[in-house]
Amino acid sequence: MTRPIRLALVADLHCRPETQQQLREGLAPANDEADVLLLGGDLCNMGRAEEGRALQEVLRPIRIPMVAVLGNHDYHSGLVGDLVAMLTDVGVHLLQGSAHVARVNGETVGIVGAKGFCGGYGTYCLTPFGESGIKQFIGETRHDAQAVNEALGALQTDYRVVMFHYAPIRDTLFGEPAELYPFLGSSILAEPVEQHGCDLVVHGHAHHGVEDGETQAGIPVKNVAMPVIKRPYVLHSLERNGKRRKRRR
Numbered sequence: 539m540t541r542p543i544r545l546a547l548v549a550d551l552h553c554r555p556e557t558q559q560q561l562r563e564g565l566a567p568a569n570d571e572a573d574v575l576l577l578g579g580d581l582c583n584m585g586r587a588e589e590g591r592a593l594q595e596v597l598r599p600i601r602i603p604m605v606a607v608l609g610n611h612d613y614h615s616g617l618v619g620d621l622v623a624m625l626t627d628v629g630v631h632l633l634q635g636s637a638h639v640a641r642v643n644g645e646t647v648g649i650v651g652a653k654g655f656c657g658g659y660g661t662y663c664l665t666p667f668g669e670s671g672i673k674q675f676i677g678e679t680r681h682d683a684q685a686v687n688e689a690l691g692a693l694q695t696d697y698r699v700v701m702f703h704y705a706p707i708r709d710t711l712f713g714e715p716a717e718l719y720p721f722l723g724s725s726i727l728a729e730p731v732e733q734h735g736c737d738l739v740v741h742g743h744a745h746h747g748v749e750d751g752e753t754q755a756g757i758p759v760k761n762v763a764m765p766v767i768k769r770p771y772v773l774h775s776l777e778r779n780g781k782r783r784k785r786r787r
């Protein structure tokens with residue numbers, strides 16, 4: 539019998555040179571405790587080059603596969619291209635509407651990810667109506683949702699995980715001011731998850747939210763922003779249960 543696949547999950551490291559050592563020591567045990575490390579964006583604090591270099595030193599000792607999406611803070615200084623190169627240089631698989639497949643103990647886990655964007659939830663979700671600015675704004679959210687939809691639909695792995703920076707559901711925002719909700723994510727991001735299904739959804743960005751929620755179909759969603767989980771990472775096991783085995787036959 540195969541053992542569960544162990545994921546180490548964290549987002550919102552907001553790495554700075556001053557926090558490099560603490561983050562490095564905090565993440566190091568993931569080498570022994572987990573099979574794959576997922577990083578859910580806001581990896582740097584302001585997207586500065588020195589923060590990217592500090593992040594490289596944080597991640598360099600990690601020997602297990604690392605899979606990441608970027609967050610809004612990573613974009614702030616306009617150096618995303620440099621940051622992507624730095625992350626790639628230390629072995630991070632960066633997802634920008636794409637997928638990475640990790641093989642663990644003869645099983646496969648596919649991780650599909652994108653940064654995502656804002657727009658609000660359900661009935662009150664922003665629609666592409668009126669001014670071009672509004673259309674462009676919500677178009678960004680739809681673009682990432684569509685990319686994830688295609689990548690997730692094409693994925694044929696034993697397990698499937700979806701990762702965004704922005705929140706695809708409201709549940710994990712509890713504790714944030716209601717006025718902020720439309721800027722913390724959008725239910726548009728949950729559409730590919732509901733359409734194709736997956737084993738787990740991971741996001742960050744909502745520093746004052748809660749860790750656990752689920753989609754309307756009951757798929758677990760975890761907000762793993764570091765200020766929420768209050769530790770360097772959380773562990774999540776992917777394992778088959780009777781229901782999943784039945785569905786896969």
Ligand SMILES: [Fe+2]
Nearest residue numbers: 550580611743
């Ligand atoms: Fe953040």
Ligand SMILES: [Fe+2]
Nearest residue numbers: 580609610743
């Ligand atoms: Fe963020």
